Amino acid sequence: MQSAAYHLENTWSPEGGKHGRLTLTLFNFSGAPLSNFRLAYTTLTRFIDPKVCENAVFVRRNANFHEFAPPAGLSLAPGESWTFTVSSLHRVAKHCTDGAKSAYITLEDGRHINVFTSDLLLDGRASEPPPVLLPEGRLELPFAIQPWPASIDLKPGEGFPVALYPAKGTDAASVKALATAQAHFRRLFPTSHIPFSLVAVPQGKALRFVERSALAAEAYELSFGADEITLAFSDDAGRLYGLTTLAQLLDGARREPGKFRFPASGSIADQPRYSWRGCHLDVSRQFVPKADVLRLLDILAWLKLNIFHWHLTDDEAWRLEIRAYPQLTTLGVLRGPDEPLLPQLGNGAEPVGGFYSQDDVREIVAHASALGIEVVPEIDIPGHSTATLVALPDLADGQEAPESYHSVQGYPNNALNPAIESTYEFLAKVFDEMVELFPSQYLHIGGDEVANGSWLASPLARKLMEKEGISGTFALQSYFLRRIKAMLSKRGRKLAGWNEVAHGGGVDPESTLLMAWEKPEVGIELAREGYEVVMTPGQAYYLDMVQADAWQEPGASWAGTVPPAHTYAYEAEGDFPEELRHLMKGVQACIWQENYTSRDYFNRLVFPRLPAIAEAAWTPKAQKDWLRFAAIVPLSPKL
Known part of the structure; x- marks a missing residue:
């Protein structure tokens, strides 16, 4: 395999700004001078203020995509390098996966060439390797059963x-x-x-x-x-x-x-402890081929998990074929330097796409059903809709300022507007096709992470708020979701969503299932409001979280450090009052793929924590035993 002609080194230092500083160095190993170029890279440690960079010219940013140019007149001879620093970061880098995930250069003639991207290095501190996370274990009974029986x-x-x-x-x-x-x-x-x-x-x-x-x-x-x-x-x-x-x-x-x-x-x-024993898979951030989805279903069945929550759309891509709107899986899936969606989360110079045809979906649903698994599909609305709005720009209010609000992931104006009637016409056609594909009683509509301030610069939204006598983003979201719930009820489906569905007045708790992800206490609050609840807190059940504090441990860290022992020991019922426990339907693992740039990353972050959650979902609390689990779990299959 030919070596890359260009390499990017990146180092994070705690000095140089509130959240530290990134130093990036581009090496030219090609046989020709490099001038009049631009460097683009993707990273979850986003750059905020264009003025706070040294020895580079800021070009543009979109969520995790960043583009810079060298100072005017700079030319790199073969073997030379260019170093620049970025000091306005939105958060501290804590782990090796917080640096550049991918990079490419755009030459003067418009060609895009991939750049080899090294690990994020740590300046001025020890860069510890990850520790051993699974003990050898101990068996009192020599039987390989997982989850352990009642x-x-x-x-x-x-x-x-x-x-x-x-x-x-x-x-x-x-x-x-x-x-x-x-x-x-x-x-x-x-x-x-x-x-x-x-x-x-x-x-x-x-x-x-x-x-x-x-x-x-x-x-x-x-x-x-x-x-x-x-x-x-x-x-x-x-x-x-x-x-x-x-x-x-x-x-x-x-x-x-x-x-x-x-x-x-x-x-x-x-018999199982809970009726809802779920695993969520995000296929928007990184596409998962059909064969891998089928294998994951086999693994879930081996672990006696019975719900596959399929997160099919997000800002980064729309992955489900909708025949009424073919542009969703043409314009709404392609990421690349010259594609409708810019590179994100490890994409480089080559365009990437991928979606599931309706025949693919039928095969996956049938495979799951044969294994006793219910497939709960999710299209994430009204937020997390960048890909939808790129594919269907008429769903936006053209009078709304282009960057009047940003999501927590950095996407501008990424939420479907509740004041545009064609939004509901679009969703009606989407739901009509989904109920034909998915027999599940639930259709998950997301409802999460709508940025406070969304739609407030939209004249159409302001007019709707005045008409309905409501104010603020979350009251608008509640208006939107109540209409969505009515649409689902008409089609014989129940609404499932993330815990933010309850914001701004929420929806009718009857026939509504919400997933508590932000923190464990949220689940109890939702149950008090009458919602049925699935517990999936990031602090224990999000499988993208790092498993150790060490710098070289991969993963995200916003919900803290989640070692397998903690995931195993966590009791989702927590302090649920006895009178509310009938509303706590079960637990769910969540696989979010911002950091899953390879199968190795997938297996390292998902296992053994997925089997640990499976045991928490099945095995009575009194029968759980961490050392026994550790002795058996190496037998578990991986992707």
């Missing part, structure tokens, strides 16, 4: 069967479930021996299925005898979870026989 009374055997097969007379539905479990295991572990067979196997063990209506939804019981194993269940989900537990037991005993055993006798009685 009740377990097993005796380990000396060996293990070659495979488990259906007992004579097994009904067709249970044989089909066994086939589903076979295929599921093979996809997750292509080189491992499948724990199940559909025909009797020498040295195998028979598996008898018993439908038992008295068991709770999603519950199962396993009884291990000398001649056969009995799996009791009351619904398809419980049957599949029982098969998953058997697959884990047999796979663990086979892969690490000195550590894990297969039961010789005893029983398991198991």
Whole structure:
């Protein structure tokens, strides 16, 4: 592979401004002088004041995209470098991923060339490597089950069967479930021996299925005898979870026989702690290919998670094909130097796109359903709508000043305007197509991070506020979301959203599910207002957060440091009063992808914290054990 002709080094220093200073150095390793060029880079540590940079000319910024030019007349001969500093930063850099994620130069002739971008270095302080985050662990019972069951009374055997097969007379539905479990295991572990067979196997063990209506939804019981194993269940989900537990037991005993055993006798009685056991995936910041989404669903099913919250749109891209508006997945997905959307979050000179066709969606939803997973789609409105407004500029108030407000991520005027009637016509067509694609009872509409001050410079919005007798951004947002809720109700869907949906008067709590992400106390406040709540606080369940304080630990840090031990130990119910606990529906992991520029980053940040959340969602508090979890979790599949 040819070496890059240009390299960018970047260093953060705590000196030189309220939030420190970035020093950037561009090296020219090409064989020609470099002059009359511009340097663009993307970073989450954004530059604010154009006047506070030295030895460079500020050109423009859009959210995480920054562009500078060298001083007039500067020319870099081969082997020379240009250094400049930026001192007006919106926050302190705390970790190596807070620097430039990507860079490119634009030559005098308009060509764009990628620049190799180094790690962000730390000036004047020790740059510690990340610590070991997972202990070796300890097992009191030698069984590889995750999440751990509600009740377990097993005796380990000396060996293990070659495979488990259906007992004579097994009904067709249970044989089909066994086939589903076979295929599921093979996809997750292509080189491992499948724990199940559909025909009797020498040295195998028979598996008898018993439908038992008295068991709770999603519950199962396993009884291990000398001649056969009995799996009791009351619904398809419980049957599949029982098969998953058997697959884990047999796979663990086979892969690490000195550590894990297969039961010789005893029983398991198991059911989930919460009905909502979710994992959210943001595919707007970084596109995730269909094959990877399908594998993630397989991993969720292995961990007995039953909700896939699919974050399909945001400022950075609109990823869902809507046939009424094809421009959403042409203009609204392309990021690049000359594309409708500027590079962000690790994009460079080459344009990037990606979206899911409606056929892709049908395949993903069907795959999830076969594994007992409900797909809850999200289009993020009214905020986080830069990509939508780029694709459909007529949805903006043309009289509104171009940069009258900015989102927390730095996007200007990024919220759909509640005063423009065509906004609702647009969303009606979007919802009509979504309800055909997604059978979930919920449609998630975001509702988060609308900047205070949004729409206040819009003459149309001011006229609407006067007409409705309301004032301020959040009263307008409430007006908007109430109309959206009515539109969803008309289509037989319930509204799900982030906790800010309750701002400004909120919406009717009836048939509304909100996700508490800003801090744990928000969930209790929402429940007091009558909303059903899913707990997904950034301080424990956001899997983009750093796992250690060390500089070289990757990830975001706005919600603090979230090591796996903290994620595992966190109790989402917290101080929920007993009378409100019926409104707390469950917990959810959130995968936000600002920092996920590679599969390695994904796996490092998601695991083992995703299995930790799965155990918190399933296992009773009294049965949780961090050291046992640490001993078993290395067996977990990754993306």
